[in-house]
Amino acid sequence: MEQLMVNILIATGFLAGMGLLLSALLVIAEKSILNFGPCTIDINNSEKILKVKGGGSLLSILARESIFIPSACGGRGSCAYCKVIVKNGGGPVSPVEEPYLSDEERKRNTRLSCQVKVRNDISIEIPREYFSVRKYRGKLISKRPLTHDIFELRIELLEPREITFTAGQYIQLKSKEYKGRESVIRAYSMSSVPSDKNHVELIIRRVPDGICTTWIFDYLEEGQNVGLSGPYGEFKLQPTDSPILFIAGGSGMAPIWSMLRDMREKGIKRKAHYFFGALTQKDLFFLDELRQLERELPDFKFIPSLSREPENSNWTGERGIITDVVKKYIPDTSGYEAYLCGSPGMIDACIKALTSTGMPVEKIYYDKFA
Amino acid sequence: MKKIPQQKELKDLLGPSKFSGDGYLGTDPRIPESIIEEDRHIIEQSGFTKEQLTESLKDALKKAVDALGDPVDILPGVTAVHYESRGKIPSPYRGDGLFQKGEVVIFDSKSGKKIIVTPLGINLIEKHNFFQGRGSRYRIEPEDIIVIFNLQK
Ligand SMILES: Cc1cc2nc3c(=O)[nH]c(=O)nc-3n(C[C@H](O)[C@H](O)[C@H](O)COP(=O)(O)OP(=O)(O)OC[C@H]3O[C@@H](n4cnc5c(N)ncnc54)[C@H](O)[C@@H]3O)c2cc1C
Ligand code: FES
Numbered sequence: 001m002e003q004l005m006v007n008i009l010i011a012t013g014f015l016a017g018m019g020l021l022l023s024a025l026l027v028i029a030e031k032s033i034l035n036f037g038p039c040t041i042d043i044n045n046s047e048k049i050l051k052v053k054g055g056g057s058l059l060s061i062l063a064r065e066s067i068f069i070p071s072a073c074g075g076r077g078s079c080a081y082c083k084v085i086v087k088n089g090g091g092p093v094s095p096v097e098e099p100y101l102s103d104e105e106r107k108r109n110t111r112l113s114c115q116v117k118v119r120n121d122i123s124i125e126i127p128r129e130y131f132s133v134r135k136y137r138g139k140l141i142s143k144r145p146l147t148h149d150i151f152e153l154r155i156e157l158l159e160p161r162e163i164t165f166t167a168g169q170y171i172q173l174k175s176k177e178y179k180g181r182e183s184v185i186r187a188y189s190m191s192s193v194p195s196d197k198n199h200v201e202l203i204i205r206r207v208p209d210g211i212c213t214t215w216i217f218d219y220l221e222e223g224q225n226v227g228l229s230g231p232y233g234e235f236k237l238q239p240t241d242s243p244i245l246f247i248a249g250g251s252g253m254a255p256i257w258s259m260l261r262d263m264r265e266k267g268i269k270r271k272a273h274y275f276f277g278a279l280t281q282k283d284l285f286f287l288d289e290l291r292q293l294e295r296e297l298p299d300f301k302f303i304p305s306l307s308r309e310p311e312n313s314n315w316t317g318e319r320g321i322i323t324d325v326v327k328k329y330i331p332d333t334s335g336y337e338a339y340l341c342g343s344p345g346m347i348d349a350c351i352k353a354l355t356s357t358g359m360p361v362e363k364i365y366y367d368k369f370a
Numbered sequence: 371m372k373k374i375p376q377q378k379e380l381k382d383l384l385g386p387s388k389f390s391g392d393g394y395l396g397t398d399p400r401i402p403e404s405i406i407e408e409d410r411h412i413i414e415q416s417g418f419t420k421e422q423l424t425e426s427l428k429d430a431l432k433k434a435v436d437a438l439g440d441p442v443d444i445l446p447g448v449t450a451v452h453y454e455s456r457g458k459i460p461s462p463y464r465g466d467g468l469f470q471k472g473e474v475v476i477f478d479s480k481s482g483k484k485i486i487v488t489p490l491g492i493n494l495i496e497k498h499n500f501f502q503g504r505g506s507r508y509r510i511e512p513e514d515i516i517v518i519f520n521l522q523k
Contacts, residue, residue: 078460080468099467184388207455209507211391307440343454345435
């Protein structure tokens with residue numbers, strides 16, 4: 001019996017040892033035996049060609065070359081922010097990527113760049129904007145409440161000192177550790193005007209128990225340094241003359257606020273309506289500033305609508321859900337372009353309302369990421 | 371009792387992370403497998419199925435999301451309010467994909483019970499029979515669903 005136990009122990013030990021040896025060999029093989037040597041990354045049909053040392057993930061190799069693809073999980077394959085199109089050389093889609101890729105994305109060869117290993121020459125497509133993405137260190141110079149659950153942050157850029165972006169784009173803000181919670185990265189639309197290159201402004205709504213918003217609301221103080229990267233995103237005003245419908249409530253005002261002030265600065269005189277949906281008067285902000293914009297932009301109208309304002313209050317503006325109010329003001333939207341910002345529920349409701357009044361779906365713009 | 375590696379792994383997966391600040395286990399001392407097993411037993415005893423419970427949650431979530439932040443009456447005395455948030459959260463179970471952030475708070479004034487429903491929370495129940503640990507903001511007691519939605523056999 002004793003001999004049997006000894007034999008079992010020896011066999012188990014032998015197997016465990018072999019397992020360890022094999023894992024070590026695999027790691028060594030990955031690092032040295034499989035020498036991938038120099039590889040070429042062709043970006044956007046040779047718009048940029050990088051000569052790199054193969055072996056790492058596409059995401060990390062691009063970052064080393066100062067091309068920053070959005071990422072919120074540090075390359076662990078769980079945030080799906082890091083999508084790029086890999087035209088060839090990317091190898092098969094891994095099981096980690098599969099759940100994050102829609103059928104359409106698969107057809108277009110979309111991949112998670114953190115899961116694609118650069119082992120040979122590879123050609124990829126990324127939005128041109130990514131070439132100008134930079135990492136920034138900034139200082140929070142103002143933090144002020146706009147409503148009971150929305151704050152505005154103003155950040156001065158310290159290093160580098162300037163950001164070049166188009167109104168509508170967003171940055172990724174890095175929170176700091178607090179109360180045992182990890183540092184995280186979250187996206188926020190810039191509400192500042194692009195001409196104010198030394199600053200970034202954000203309009204942020206508190207998410208109950210949210211990691212980043214709790215840090216912003218309860219821990220981040222004026223004078224503290226913050227890390228961010230950007231600009232990202234393809235949500236921007238199209239260069240046409242079509243009249244515009246902006247629809248956004250709450251913190252969704254951020255990119256619209258940037259676009260409107262940019263229009264004023266650039267003297268863009270397109271006809272525009274901004275429909276802002278809220279529950280009660282306590283959810284409204286920037287009312288005076290928007291009324292001032294109405295005076296400065298020749299054909300701009302701001303229409304807030306409240307769906308839960310008490311009947312007997314002093315509110316004389318529109319009441320009801322925002323999609324109904326849009327229909328009331330613009331019964332035929334066929335000649336318009338729409339710019340939406342909000343949750344997917346709000347976006348879906350707006351798309352339904354706008355297409356039912358004649359707007360072609362391709363004239364409706366919003367941040368698909370959100 | 372010494373934990374087997376699988377149990378340790380699931381517990382780690384469901385702990386606080388870069389995506390869920392407090393994780394999915396709350397202050398529950400039980401291991402995830404026990405939480406799942408005990409909830410499964412409670413549902414079996416109740417005479418309802420997990421599908422019946424998740425249908426009620428899904429229906430309330432949809433109604434609240436469609437109301438764009440306006441409180442909606444689900445049943446007499448039962449209100450649901452959607453608090454939206456842009457952005458998506460990955461499931462702690464790798465491979466289940468991403469879910470819209472934000473939450474729907476459902477309150478039943480008759481029983482005083484409140485539950486917080488999220489798209490991810492519903493998926494965890496549907497796919498993994500996981501109602502989350504006690505003390506988690508997003509834990510839903512199976513019995514509370516039966517009471518709030520006044521489910522009848
Ligand atoms: C392109 C883009 C632009 C954006 N711009 C803005 C902006 O201008 N202003 C703004 O305020 N926001 C903006 N957002 C949203 C922002 O990026 C964050 O997602 C938001 O602030 C919430 O972050 P958080 O870390 O506070 O919450 P998180 O901690 O990331 O998320 C909290 C949510 O996760 C879910 N969750 C967590 N734990 C569990 C659990 N145990 N069970 C079930 N569900 C759970 C819940 O749904 C909860 O609501 C933008 C997002 C995108 C993608
Ligand atoms: S960086 Fe998060 S999935 Fe790739």
